[in-house]
Amino acid sequence: MKTYNLALIPGDGIGVDVTDAAMKVLGAVAKGRFAFETTSFPWSCEYYLKHGRMMPEDGIETLRGFDAIYLGAVGWPATVPDSVSLHGLLLPIRKAFNQYANIRPHRLLAGVEGPLKAEGFDILCIRENTEGEYSGAGGRVHEGKDNEVAVETSVFTRAGVERILRFGFEQARSRRGHLTSVTKSNAQKYSMVFWDEVTRELAAEYTDVTVSHMHIDAMVAKMVMAPQDLDVVVASNLFGDILTDLGAAIQGGLGFAASANINPDRSAPSMFEPVHGSAPDIAGKNIANPVAAIWSVAQMLDHLGEAEASAAVLSAIEAATANGIGIRPGLNTTDEITAAVIAALEA
Ligand code: NAD
Numbered sequence: 001m002k003t004y005n006l007a008l009i010p011g012d013g014i015g016v017d018v019t020d021a022a023m024k025v026l027g028a029v030a031k032g033r034f035a036f037e038t039t040s041f042p043w044s045c046e047y048y049l050k051h052g053r054m055m056p057e058d059g060i061e062t063l064r065g066f067d068a069i070y071l072g073a074v075g076w077p078a079t080v081p082d083s084v085s086l087h088g089l090l091l092p093i094r095k096a097f098n099q100y101a102n103i104r105p106h107r108l109l110a111g112v113e114g115p116l117k118a119e120g121f122d123i124l125c126i127r128e129n130t131e132g133e134y135s136g137a138g139g140r141v142h143e144g145k146d147n148e149v150a151v152e153t154s155v156f157t158r159a160g161v162e163r164i165l166r167f168g169f170e171q172a173r174s175r176r177g178h179l180t181s182v183t184k185s186n187a188q189k190y191s192m193v194f195w196d197e198v199t200r201e202l203a204a205e206y207t208d209v210t211v212s213h214m215h216i217d218a219m220v221a222k223m224v225m226a227p228q229d230l231d232v233v234v235a236s237n238l239f240g241d242i243l244t245d246l247g248a249a250i251q252g253g254l255g256f257a258a259s260a261n262i263n264p265d266r267s268a269p270s271m272f273e274p275v276h277g278s279a280p281d282i283a284g285k286n287i288a289n290p291v292a293a294i295w296s297v298a299q300m301l302d303h304l305g306e307a308e309a310s311a312a313v314l315s316a317i318e319a320a321t322a323n324g325i326g327i328r329p330g331l332n333t334t335d336e337i338t339a340a341v342i343a344a345l346e347a
Contacts, residue, residue: 011074017286052083104240106247
């Protein structure tokens with residue numbers, strides 16, 4: 001039987017609760033299929049307050065040897081600025097391990113009512129995860145003075161743009177054969193025009209995939225008005241970040257939105273995490289929806305080559321929601337939803 005070594009970073013707030021739920025489900029699905037060992041790292045805002053950094057200096061090297069990383073959520077804005085917690089942990093991991101494809105599925109689970117009339121949508125958003133608007137290039141001068149200047153430069157490389165689009169084309173090929181590339185190339189005449197050009201170059205290679213070019217402003221309207229027309233959506237770091245919160249909203253809320261940070265060439269571990277944050281407003285109340293976190297476990301299993309176990313987790317989630325469990329905020333506790341998924345797995 002195969003054994004997987006997993007690094008856990010539960011993080012802050014509900015990140016801890018949903019990681020716990022996700023690991024219980026992983027334990028249930030593993031039975032008779034595979035073994036796993038977890039090593040939990042306390043890297044979080046609490047860790048920052050004690051040590052002055054989000055993770056130790058050798059944190060990245062420590063993670064490198066694992067088969068996968070599972071992360072709950074990180075951030076506690078009351079004590080640590082979000083810019084510090086994000087740039088001190090999540091972003092360095094995504095960049096160091098070349099987890100350039102951030103994959104976020106958006107569809108309505110059985111029994112879940114979204115805010116839209118549309119029901120039959122199934123969108124796979126692929127967000128560029130290592131460069132673009134979040135490359136961290138920039139600076140500030142004359143801080144606090146009248147002549148203060150802040151500059152933040154987006155960085156788009158041919159290698160970076162081409163590999164994320166190629167990944168999107170491959171995904172489209174394995175799904176319904178349609179790719180929507182999202183830019184703002186009417187206004188951003190260098191980086192986004194370049195992105196459009198690379199999309200067209202690749203479209204000539206993937207003649208079995210149909211391609212739409214959408215501007216981000218039209219795209220947000222499309223996701224609300226006609227999400228059923230979308231299949232694979234590829235966007236830059238910033239646009240993908242925003243679009244996938246909208247995706248989460250139309251699928252019933254952040255509690256349902258899973259995400260995988262994938263290193264497609266497998267030269268380093270990939271990282272799996274729900275889209276949501278640490279939700280300080282509901283932390284410690286046992287009311288966080290663990291479905292997104294559990295769905296991320298299904299993504300992790302798929303990446304590890306455990307396709308059957310991955311499908312079993314997804315069916316169990318859907319069996320629970322079809323029974324009305326966890327379909328609205330406040331309806332069930334985190335523990336009840338987790339127990340319902342495990343019961344469906346073991347049924
Ligand atoms: P958030 O996702 O934590 O919460 C937004 C809203 O959604 C809150 O009202 C929250 O209660 C609700 N919510 C989120 N997840 C839920 C769940 N599983 N079940 C039920 N309700 C849920 O976003 P925020 O409030 O903007 O950020 C809080 C902190 O999390 C910040 O420090 C932020 O930087 C951080 N954050 C971290 C990540 C990450 O670790 N990947 C992602 C987003 C935000």
